[in-house]
Amino acid sequence: MQARSKQQEWRPEAVVFVGLQASGKSTFYQQRFFRTHVRINLDMLKTRHRETLLLQACIEMQQPFVVDNTNPTLAERAKYIAAARAARFLVVGYYFQSNVGESITRNNGRDARERVPPKGIAGTAKRLMLPTLAEGFDTLYYVKLLPHRGFEVVEWHARQE
Secondary structure: OOOOOOOOOOOOEEEEEEOOOOOOHHHHHHHHOOOOOEEEOHHHHOOHHHHHHHHHHHHHHOOOEEEOOOOOOHHHHHHHHHHHHHOOOEEEEEEEOOOHHHHHHHHHOOOHHHOOOHHHHHHHHHHOOOOOHHHOOOEEEEEEEEHHHEEEEEEOOOOOO
16 A cells, blocks of 8 residues: 655555554454555564564564554554654554444454453543644555445545544
């Protein structure tokens, strides 16, 4: 999904997802980035140390990657954005429409091992800050989950909800 003109040099892509748990982020990764980008996901890696090691490896190898976490605050997003920009990555953000009630409903349909306590979803919602280009994103997109695991993706212009 890297946009570039003929005059631009190729730059690896760093994708940062933003959104509540059960808002469709991992499914979106599987559908759109599985074959091209390494997935950096704290649920899978279990520790920040492992996450940092994988991020550093992607940066050093110029390997496109997706940070598939909730990333609700500017501070949480900043470490990925800063590292990627320093290595001349194209930084792309995807904000997933985040509705607490809908996320809890989808979460309840998950396998028991993957469920997040509703208080966790509500807590993330309280900390959720909308992303902006000023954070260092080259491009931002708004993602809306559609029925039957589909997605509508539009370029971010302002608050979309």
